[in-house]
Amino acid sequence: MTNEAGKDGPDGEARLYANERGEYLAFKVTDDRLVTRLAAAEVIRDMVAVAQHRQWESLEVRGxxxxxxxxxxxxxxxxxxxxxxxxRA
Known part of the structure; x- marks a missing residue:
């Protein structure tokens, strides 16, 4: 995943794209939330890495x-x- 982040969304949210040209939105980042429409393992891994970098101790997953x-x-x-x-076991 390319680290192409920009404060181009509403309320200053960052948008991270899966390609250099910014055509494929991977996920959005706000102060307290990470949001995606993709269920790809690579995107999920990157989202959790962002949460860890922000020193979040817990996550709530939805979807x-x-x-x-x-x-x-x-x-x-x-x-x-x-x-x-x-x-499950």
């Missing part, structure tokens, strides 16, 4: 079961608490 599962896995590997998903 499809697959998205929440991937978010839970990535966040737990990095030592973050996760709300919104409970793994």
């Amino acid at each position: 499809s079961a697959e998205f929440r599962r991937e978010g839970w896995l990535e966040a737990r590997v990095r030592g973050l608490e996760v709300r919104g998903y409970q793994p």
